[in-house]
Amino acid sequence: xxxxxxxxxxxxxxxxxxxxxxxxxxxxxxxxxxxxxxxxxxxxxxxxxxxxxxxxxxxxxxxxxxxxxxxxxxxxxxxxxxxxxxxxxxxxxxxxxxxxxxxxxxxxxxxxxxxxxxxxxxxxxxxxxxxxxxxxxxxxxxxxxxxxxxxxxxxxxxxxxxxxxxxxxxxxxxxxxxxxxxxxxxxxxxxxxxxxxxxxxxxxxxxxxxxxxxxxxxxxxxxxxxxxxxxxxxxxxxxxxxxxxxxxxxxxxxxxxxxxxxxxxxxxxxxxxxxxxxxxxxxxxxxxxxxxxxxxxxxxxxxxxxxxxxxxxxxxxxxxxxxxxxxxxxxxxxxxxxxxxxxxxxxxxxxxxxxxxxxxxxxxxxxxxxxxxxxxxxxxxxxxxxxxxxxxxxxxxxxxxxxxxxxxxxxxxxxxxxxxxxxxx
Amino acid sequence: xxxxxxxxxxxxxxxxxxxxxxxxxxxxxxxxxxxxxxxxxxxxxxxxxxxxxxxxxxxxxxxxxxxxxxxxxxxxxxxxxxxxxxxxxxxxxxxxxxxxxxxxxxxxxxxxxxxxxxxxxxxxxxxxxxxxxxxxxxxxxxxxxxxxxxxxxxxxxxxxxxxxxxxxxxxxxxxxx
Numbered sequence: 001x002x003x004x005x006x007x008x009x010x011x012x013x014x015x016x017x018x019x020x021x022x023x024x025x026x027x028x029x030x031x032x033x034x035x036x037x038x039x040x041x042x043x044x045x046x047x048x049x050x051x052x053x054x055x056x057x058x059x060x061x062x063x064x065x066x067x068x069x070x071x072x073x074x075x076x077x078x079x080x081x082x083x084x085x086x087x088x089x090x091x092x093x094x095x096x097x098x099x100x101x102x103x104x105x106x107x108x109x110x111x112x113x114x115x116x117x118x119x120x121x122x123x124x125x126x127x128x129x130x131x132x133x134x135x136x137x138x139x140x141x142x143x144x145x146x147x148x149x150x151x152x153x154x155x156x157x158x159x160x161x162x163x164x165x166x167x168x169x170x171x172x173x174x175x176x177x178x179x180x181x182x183x184x185x186x187x188x189x190x191x192x193x194x195x196x197x198x199x200x201x202x203x204x205x206x207x208x209x210x211x212x213x214x215x216x217x218x219x220x221x222x223x224x225x226x227x228x229x230x231x232x233x234x235x236x237x238x239x240x241x242x243x244x245x246x247x248x249x250x251x252x253x254x255x256x257x258x259x260x261x262x263x264x265x266x267x268x269x270x271x272x273x274x275x276x277x278x279x280x281x282x283x284x285x286x287x288x289x290x291x292x293x294x295x296x297x298x299x300x301x302x303x304x305x306x307x308x309x310x311x312x313x314x315x316x317x318x319x320x321x322x323x324x325x326x327x328x329x330x331x332x333x334x335x336x337x338x339x340x341x342x343x344x345x346x347x348x349x350x351x352x353x354x355x356x357x358x359x360x361x362x363x364x365x366x367x368x369x370x371x372x373x374x375x376x377x378x379x380x381x382x383x384x385x386x387x388x389x390x391x392x393x394x395x396x397x398x399x400x401x402x403x404x405x406x407x408x409x410x411x412x413x414x415x416x417x418x419x420x421x422x423x424x425x
Numbered sequence: 426x427x428x429x430x431x432x433x434x435x436x437x438x439x440x441x442x443x444x445x446x447x448x449x450x451x452x453x454x455x456x457x458x459x460x461x462x463x464x465x466x467x468x469x470x471x472x473x474x475x476x477x478x479x480x481x482x483x484x485x486x487x488x489x490x491x492x493x494x495x496x497x498x499x500x501x502x503x504x505x506x507x508x509x510x511x512x513x514x515x516x517x518x519x520x521x522x523x524x525x526x527x528x529x530x531x532x533x534x535x536x537x538x539x540x541x542x543x544x545x546x547x548x549x550x551x552x553x554x555x556x557x558x559x560x561x562x563x564x565x566x567x568x569x570x571x572x573x574x575x576x577x578x579x580x581x582x583x584x585x586x587x588x589x590x591x592x593x594x595x596x597x598x599x600x601x602x
Contacts, residue, residue: 004549004553005553005554005556007530007531007534008453008538008549008550008553008554009554010527010530010531010534011452011453011531011534011535011538012449012450012452012453012554013449014452014531014535016448016449016452016458016461017458017459019444019445019448019462019465020462021440021444021462021465021466021469023433023436023437023440023441024433024437026436026440026466026469026470026473027432027433027436027437027473028473029466029470029473030436030469030470030471030472030473030474030475030476031429031473031474033470033471033473033474034473034474034475123463150499284579
């Protein structure tokens with residue numbers, strides 16, 4: 001067995017659990033998707049006709065377009081026992097959002113010990129429903145209208161954006177995810193208005209994304225006329241919270257035209273940019289630097305070590321165009337370092353290592369932080385934070401949230417170090 | 426309504442014939458049976474959405490493959506990146522008639538495949554499992570022919586490095602172009 005085709009076929013022929021997919025359910029889901037897509041297209045065309053007739057030239061905060069309502073009506077009940085949380089985002093310390101998918105049959109949490117080895121229940125991952133909490137995750141409101149996003153982003157309290165699957169464009173919500181509307185692209189803007197969130201939108205899978213300002217109230221988004229001098233390839237038509245913002249100062253990690261890892265920085269809300277290359281791995285396989293925001297102007301850039309792809313390289317912003325090494329990576333063995341971290345309330349960068357194993361039932365994590373003032377990163381154990389969480393979210397006013405993927409419990413922290421379940425406050 | 430019922434029947438026939446093959450390709454891409462199930466679900470939902478636009482059987486396979494590969498690449502970048510794996514080992518319902526050496530070899534190769542970046546893995550699966558040419562692979566991935574060539578070369582080089590001397594000759598004679 002020395003042929004690559006045979007090796008691949010051999011792996012593909014491994015025994016797997018029985019499939020729970022049924023033709024009827026998939027056909028029905030496909031037809032729902034088609035209906036949503038057609039409704040969105042009809043609305044977009046209607047909006048385009050209105051815009052052409054009116055000759056409207058909209059600016060941020062300007063006249064509001066007539067947005068289509070592509071979604072289905074909100075679900076009137078809150079999350080049930082078969083609704084599975086897949087994502088969390090925070091607008092501020094009190095306004096938190098969770099996205100749910102609906103699963104058939106068994107209740108969560110699922111475990112092979114209690115429900116056999118046939119696998120977890122079938123879940124419809126083409127319909128996400130958002131619920132809002134106005135008390136920091138203690139209680140939750142009704143589920144919103146289903147959407148099928150590649151990514152969800154919280155733009156502020158009550159305001160969310162979703163990049164819809166299947167070329168449906170950008171959807172926005174101003175009622176905490178209860179209803180969704182299509183957003184249309186407006187003319188380019190020279191600068192990001194004060195406080196406006198920035199996303200990075202790509203037109204195609206292989207295209208670099210465009211730094212974009214979103215105005216969810218006007219149902220509009222606007223590309224910055226002067227794009228950063230680095231290219232960011234999200235890999236999908238993704239909407240990600242791209243640029244880290246501190247007043248008018250913006251940062252975004254990416255690659256220069258010749259492929260070097262770098263951070264682009266703007267002191268004037270995107271009117272002009274300077275690019276600072278970082279001493280990090282430049283190979284195509286290495287992800288570009290990611291800028292992580294913390295309190296009090298603390299900013300870090302995290303990339304891959306130029307000498308060892310199993311190690312990270314962390315830098316702390318020390319002034320315009322200046323990035324200083326922020327602690328040394330450990331010399332011992334580490335697993336996969338996830339491309340995310342967070343900055344705790346004391347300004348320390350916490351990085352996450354994903355510990356994969358084929359022989360355990362779930363991937364677990366280990367957290368690393370350098371001591372205050374620098375030095376080598378060492379393992380840390382923030383009290384109360386499970387080793388099974390999706391990326392830690394930091395709200396604009398400095399509250400921390402994390403969703404555990406093992407038991408789907410939302411955890412909350414005031415400083416990024418001491419954690420407790422959000423529902424137990 | 427009658428047309429809808431007929432389309433439902435045709436879709437059901439195609440689904441019954443191709444589900445397992447699509448699911449196995451998905452498993453090669455992601456290395457996790459439950460994730461493979463999700464990817465298969467996404468691909469067939471998109472097929473049902475576009476069923477009336479794609480009738481030719483050959484085109485159906487290409488359509489589903491494109492949906493599958495792009496859904497996989499998209500999932501690797503989703504905000505809710507997958508971390509959970511409900512259980513690590515599949516149930517031992519069906520065990521291929523392999524000796525321990527073949528099992529070890531398969532496990533070794535599967536581990537190496539899982540360590541490749543998603544785009545390289547998808548490229549190798551399209552080229553050497555689906556046996557697509559460069560242009561067909563580029564169409565499935567939504568990228569240029571040049572990107573397919575470079576990703577193929579990088580993927581093969583990475584596999585050789587990961588496998589080292591463990592599978593001598595496994596990739597000999599396999600080119601990056």
